[in-house]
Amino acid sequence: MSRTLKIALFxxxxxxxxxxxxLTSVALAQDxxxxxxxxxxxxxxxxDVNRIAKQMYCPxxxxxxxxxxxxxxxxxxxxxxxxMLSEGQTEQQIKDYFVARYGPRVLAQPPAQGxxxxxxxxxxxxxxxxxxxxxWLLRRFRARGAAAPAAAPAATxxxxxxxxxxxxxxxNL
Amino acid sequence: xxxxxxxxxLVIAALAASYAFVMxxxxxxxxxPAYVESARRxxxxxxxxxxxxxxxxxxxxxxxxxxxxYTYRVSNNTTPTFLRITALWGGQNGSILFWNWLMxxxxxxxxxxxWKSNRDLLPWVIAVAIGTQAFFIxxxxxxxxxxxxxxxxMTGNVSAAIFQPAGSLPFTATDGQGLxxxxxxxGMIIHPPMLYLGFVGLVIPFAYxxxxxxxxxxxxxxxxxxxxxxxxxxxxxxLGLLLGARWAYxxxxxxxxxxxxxxxxxxxxxxxxxxxxxxxxIIQEKRGMFKIWNMILIVLSFCLMILGTFxxxxxxISSVHSFARSSLGVPFLGFTAFALVGSFALIAVRSDLxxxxxxxxxxxxxxxxxxxxxxxxxxxxxxxxxxxxYSMFSExxxxxxxxxxxxxxxxxVGPQVAALVLLMGIGPLAAWHKSxxxxxxxxxxKPAIFAVVVMVLLFVTxxxxxxxxxxxxxxxxxxxxxxxEYWRGMRARHKLSGENYFRAFTHLIARNRRxxxxxxxxxxxxxxxxxxxxxxxxxxxxxxxxxxxxxxQIGPYTITxxxxxxxxxxxxxxxxxCAAWYTERGQDIAIVAGYMTIEKAGQAPVRVAPxxxxxxxxxxxxxxxxxxxxxxxxxxxLFLGEQSGFGTIxxxxxxxxxxxWLGGIILVIGTLVAMWPTATERRRTVSVPEHAATGAVK
Numbered sequence: 066m067s068r069t070l071k072i073a074l075f076x077x078x079x080x081x082x083x084x085x086x087x088l089t090s091v092a093l094a095q096d097x098x099x100x101x102x103x104x105x106x107x108x109x110x111x112x113d114v115n116r117i118a119k120q121m122y123c124p125x126x127x128x129x130x131x132x133x134x135x136x137x138x139x140x141x142x143x144x145x146x147x148x149m150l151s152e153g154q155t156e157q158q159i160k161d162y163f164v165a166r167y168g169p170r171v172l173a174q175p176p177a178q179g180x181x182x183x184x185x186x187x188x189x190x191x192x193x194x195x196x197x198x199x200x201w202l203l204r205r206f207r208a209r210g211a212a213a214p215a216a217a218p219a220a221t222x223x224x225x226x227x228x229x230x231x232x233x234x235x236x237n238l
Numbered sequence: 239x240x241x242x243x244x245x246x247x248l249v250i251a252a253l254a255a256s257y258a259f260v261m262x263x264x265x266x267x268x269x270x271p272a273y274v275e276s277a278r279r280x281x282x283x284x285x286x287x288x289x290x291x292x293x294x295x296x297x298x299x300x301x302x303x304x305x306x307x308y309t310y311r312v313s314n315n316t317t318p319t320f321l322r323i324t325a326l327w328g329g330q331n332g333s334i335l336f337w338n339w340l341m342x343x344x345x346x347x348x349x350x351x352x353w354k355s356n357r358d359l360l361p362w363v364i365a366v367a368i369g370t371q372a373f374f375i376x377x378x379x380x381x382x383x384x385x386x387x388x389x390x391x392m393t394g395n396v397s398a399a400i401f402q403p404a405g406s407l408p409f410t411a412t413d414g415q416g417l418x419x420x421x422x423x424x425g426m427i428i429h430p431p432m433l434y435l436g437f438v439g440l441v442i443p444f445a446y447x448x449x450x451x452x453x454x455x456x457x458x459x460x461x462x463x464x465x466x467x468x469x470x471x472x473x474x475x476x477l478g479l480l481l482g483a484r485w486a487y488x489x490x491x492x493x494x495x496x497x498x499x500x501x502x503x504x505x506x507x508x509x510x511x512x513x514x515x516x517x518x519x520i521i522q523e524k525r526g527m528f529k530i531w532n533m534i535l536i537v538l539s540f541c542l543m544i545l546g547t548f549x550x551x552x553x554x555i556s557s558v559h560s561f562a563r564s565s566l567g568v569p570f571l572g573f574t575a576f577a578l579v580g581s582f583a584l585i586a587v588r589s590d591l592x593x594x595x596x597x598x599x600x601x602x603x604x605x606x607x608x609x610x611x612x613x614x615x616x617x618x619x620x621x622x623x624x625x626x627x628y629s630m631f632s633e634x635x636x637x638x639x640x641x642x643x644x645x646x647x648x649x650x651v652g653p654q655v656a657a658l659v660l661l662m663g664i665g666p667l668a669a670w671h672k673s674x675x676x677x678x679x680x681x682x683x684k685p686a687i688f689a690v691v692v693m694v695l696l697f698v699t700x701x702x703x704x705x706x707x708x709x710x711x712x713x714x715x716x717x718x719x720x721x722x723e724y725w726r727g728m729r730a731r732h733k734l735s736g737e738n739y740f741r742a743f744t745h746l747i748a749r750n751r752r753x754x755x756x757x758x759x760x761x762x763x764x765x766x767x768x769x770x771x772x773x774x775x776x777x778x779x780x781x782x783x784x785x786x787x788x789x790x791q792i793g794p795y796t797i798t799x800x801x802x803x804x805x806x807x808x809x810x811x812x813x814x815x816c817a818a819w820y821t822e823r824g825q826d827i828a829i830v831a832g833y834m835t836i837e838k839a840g841q842a843p844v845r846v847a848p849x850x851x852x853x854x855x856x857x858x859x860x861x862x863x864x865x866x867x868x869x870x871x872x873x874x875x876l877f878l879g880e881q882s883g884f885g886t887i888x889x890x891x892x893x894x895x896x897x898x899w900l901g902g903i904i905l906v907i908g909t910l911v912a913m914w915p916t917a918t919e920r921r922r923t924v925s926v927p928e929h930a931a932t933g934a935v936k
Contacts, residue, residue, distance in 0.1 A: 110781075111781035111782065111783070111886075111888075112779070112780050112781055115779065115781060120643075120645070122641045122643065127499075128497060128499035128500065128501075129490075129492065129497070129499075130492065130497075130643065130644075132492075133490075133491065133492030133493075135850070135859055135861065135878070168638065168639065169638065169640055170629075170638075170639040170640050170641045171641070172641065172643075173641060173643025173644065173645055173646075174643055174645040174646050175640045175641065175642065175646070180632050180636050180638050180640070181628075181632070181640055183628070184624065184625070184628045184640070184642065184646070185646075185650075187620075187624045187628075188617070188620065188621040188624055188650050191617055191620040191621065191624070192617050195613055195616060195617050195620075196613075199609065199610075199613050202609070203598065203601065203606070203609070
């Protein structure tokens with residue numbers, strides 16, 4: 066029984082960790098694949114424009130994506146995106162055009178290069194430093210734990226461990 | 239006259255706070271209880287004095303005294319009474335006074351207690367708390383004084399000053415500029431006070447922590463004494479964030495509730511560190527571990543709070559250059575730096591007090607789980623911090639502005655939150671000291687199977703995004719465990735005491751408010767998680783321009799556009815229909831409303847009228863949606879305007895969004911349960927349970 070449980074638990078952890086890693090990579094891969102764009106579009110709908118505008122910010126509208134901003138300047142930008150789409154330009158071409166003119170700040174997601182590379186690298190560095198500190202802490206705690214073993218190990222050996230724990234915790238509260 | 243009274247009250251408040259600060263320090267260093275007592279009383283007095291100052295501003299707004307610059311800016315002749323009161327925090331200077339007043343409420347209640355225990359801490363708690371208060375009152379007086387009056391010089395230039403400049407005459411405007419229309423919506427009126435209440439409350443744990451260090455207090459009594467004020471602050475922070483999200487959803491009109499913008503983030507950051515602290519402090523109470531870490535969390539929360547106030551009050555984030563324009567910048571940053579460096583130095587000097595009393599016995603223990611929890615909260619804080627301030631630094635250093643938009647955060651934050659949700663399930667199951675894999679496995683396998691079943695069912699019904707499946711799976715897993723925790727506790731009580739299940743349930747919660755309140759907060763977060771995953775990944779939107787009578791389709795809904803209504807008082811376009819739109823709004827806005835009917839098979843048609851509210855002074859607009867809510871989703875309609883007979887309608891379907899608000903309510907109730915004092919706690923003043931101080935758990 067206990068062996069099966071151990072294996073089950075182990076499998077559970079492996080699956081959980083794998084899934085988490087998959088989640089990260091899937092989420093990261095998502096932005097790499099641009100939404101499919103058909104060839105030359107004759108009719109450009111507002112939805113086509115919004116799809117691109119959603120990923121952009123116009124400088125007059127701080128903190129509000131281009132598709133939601135109602136200022137005249139942003140309306141003009143949206144009109145221009147519609148115009149460019151009807152000329153058959155791709156999403157990437159349109160974004161590049163605006164970046165060339167107004168700088169990388171027009172993109173909701175700065176490209177992972179140049180000055181904005183650090184934006185992506187820093188959290189990862191933070192994560193690594195965090196893990197190092199965590200491991201160091203755990204090892205230190207463990208090392209001292211080994212030097213001076215705990216006085217009284219938790220005595221929970223009765224039939225229903227949970228009931229014991231509830232009662233024990235309730236006492237402590 | 240009223241203004242003079244208010245200004246005097248503010249100045250006296252500054253004097254009282256400074257006096258309390260000095261007396262507390264002298265009393266503390268020279269061990270003179272009488273001085274400390276005097277300091278305590280002076281600290282209490284600050285609250286009524288600041289109340290008087292706030293009332294003076296309100297009175298001036300109500301009377302329409304436009305000789306006062308602040309009233310001139312935030313009120314006008316058509317401003318309704320209610321808004322004249324809330325205009326107290328409608329402008330920068332008033333809001334900083336208001337912020338001070340809220341802080342004085344906490345200080346008032348904390349020092350009103352007789353302080354029978356923890357007497358050694360008292361002078362230092364006073365010194366730190368009232369020192370902070372004194373600093374910010376002085377800041378108000380010298381840099382953001384709401385009591386400045388208007389004066390006109392010889393050439394007719396009007397300026398604001400406290401004292402009459404030479405060669406000028408008092409000036410009274412005939413009408414004011416009026417409150418920023420953005421601040422007239424109930425959500426915007428109520429959510430800043432909530433957020434501020436959360437912000438300023440963080441001064442209390444900070445004061446206690448610093449006091450414990452200064453007074454070399456080794457016990458945990460201060461941790462117990464400050465637990466409730468910290469929870470109160472956390473509750474208001476949470477409420478502020480939730481109401482802010484709801485406000486954005488209700489009036490900003492972009493279909494969402496959280497845009498990861500710097501102002502939101504700067505309120506989220508102290509929430510994250512305080513949440514981490516509320517978890518790890520349990521270990522310090524129970525096992526005497528993580529003491530340095532807890533200190534660091536308190537200091538970080540406090541500093542992030544000051545930084546957040548600074549960011550939201552000065553607009554420094556949108557442009558570094560606004561820093562130079564705001565006179566508040568240097569003092570704010572200076573204070574933050576001083577608090578940060580000072581408290582870390584203090585922690586370093588007193589590190590011998592903060593030695594861990596116990597060892598970590600196992601990686602599979604409650605302690606280790608809490609450590610992991612803190613680790614994740616810290617990486618989250620760091621991620622959000624980098625995202626929020628990166629643009630500022632890149633502008634400052636390489637003069638290149640960047641936008642860090644929601645996609646960046648979703649990618650970076652998503653996995654970390656997913657890991658936290660997993661931990662939320664497993665953590666509470668791990669026993670103190672150490673758990674056996676076997677025991678844990680026994681409690682985990684059923685919820686794990688439940689989660690897998692949920693994921694399979696979702697997959698079968700057409701959910702095919704991998705991370706959505708994982709997200710829902712994790713939420714299901716932790717939800718099952720949390721609910722099982724209630725059930726097991728209930729059953730244990732039922733078995734042991736023979737109570738019926740309902741009584742067992744209520745007693746379980748009543749006897750262990752902290753634990754089961756905490757689980758309720760977890761439940762709230764998980765329910766919110768359902769709403770976030772659903773609305774984030776399955777939002778549908780479409781936009782059409784329709785002639786009257788034209789129809790558009792979104793999901794199962796058919797929208798029929800009827801007509802537009804344009805009201806513009808400045809251009810004299812006020813038809814009979816317009817009257818209904820101008821009840822409590824003031825006359826300085828234009829309304830463009832679109833009437834439409836929503837039909838869904840098998841349901842009665844619903845009529846809604848989303849509109850644009852355009853501020854005639856050119857400061858912007860609001861776009862309140864028309865919403866048709868069902869349990870499963872919101873149909874969220876915006877009217878973007880009318881051009882040559884065509885009305886433009888933008889429609890969103892926000893799936894599962896109701897769960898977000900429901901989860902928020904559960905979270906608030908859980909917090910109230912966790913902080914509600916028990917009958918015994920109410921009777922006695924705080925005393926120290928022995929086992930908590932020694933860390934020995936029987």
